[in-house]
Amino acid sequence: MKNLVSLFHKRIGMPNNETITFEKLAEVLEKTAQSIPFENLNIFEGKIQTITKENLMKKIVERNEGGLCYELNPFFYFYLLENGFNAVLTDGVVYNHAAEEYHQLGRTHVTILISHEEQTYLIDTGFGGNLPLKPVPLSGEIISSYNGEFRIKKVNHQYGNYCLEMKLKHKDRDWKIGYAFDSRKSIEDAAKLNEIQTIISEHPKSSFNKHPLLTRLTKNGNITLTDTTFTKWADGIISKEAINTEKYKGLAKQHFGL
Structure with a gap:
């Protein structure tokens, strides 16, 4: 190993x-x-x-x-x-x-x-x-x-x-x-x-088997991606963007390497 x-x-x-x-x-x-x-x-x-x-x-x-x-x-x-x-x-x-x-x-x-x-x-x-x-x-x-x-x-x-x-x-x-x-x-x-x-x-009540979820911290906040939204917190300012499947795949690769 x-x-x-x-x-x-x-x-x-x-x-x-x-x-x-x-x-x-x-x-x-x-x-x-x-x-x-x-x-x-x-x-x-x-x-x-x-x-x-x-x-x-x-x-x-x-x-x-x-x-x-x-x-x-x-x-x-x-x-x-x-x-x-x-x-x-x-x-x-x-x-x-x-x-x-x-x-x-x-x-x-x-x-x-x-x-x-x-x-x-x-x-x-x-x-x-x-x-x-x-x-x-x-x-x-x-x-x-x-x-x-x-x-x-x-x-x-x-x-x-x-x-x-x-x-x-x-x-x-x-x-x-x-x-x-x-x-x-x-x-x-x-x-x-x-x-x-x-x-x-x-489990039917699990929140993690309903939609894809990716999040990580950044140096001044965090970013969160689902299959429908991309959310950024930066120095206390929040921005939220509605996205489609194609945009989701691009953001997953760009921001999370996945």
Whole structure:
């Protein structure tokens, strides 16, 4: 198997011999968010594969595709392990703001927890345009990045013992819930990841099996492409364009390399 770290650094534009310390993770997370799209094209193209380290490497750093949370965060988890970090994967339940309740699909969000100097942090590379871009401590300390403010709140309910809260820059005035997760439970093997992939790709209430979706952060905002619209956020200014199938294909190639 080719070296995961060197291939990943090539993909995101990091020097191959860069030593990745805890302090360096913010830079890695920013480059990852700007280089690797959150996208669901495999679901629509009938190319779903079993989640393994080897298959994730082929998808993300050999074919230069993106993925959803159950692909992007496990890949980054393997990257963290290879750089000597103490990391685990866990699952969570995303909050549905339109319905004002947690998603009925259940524990289908995959995220990462790392331990560093006797403190636990959440790391997420697979939450669409809602990425903190830095490790977020479970202590409740507010973390700021160019994408907004983020914090972890202690909770006690059926969905877990913590939740990620956020105020996205130029978008949110008040704190809003991202998802709840349980720091006491980790994903022990790939069977759970494949179970989540099946739910996301097949469940009637999944939002990811209805239309193509591609999004990634830019240096001053983010871009989102569906089969009918192309949306840009740049320095707080939003522009939205209606598109057809031909335009969609061109934009997918131009902005996402897909």
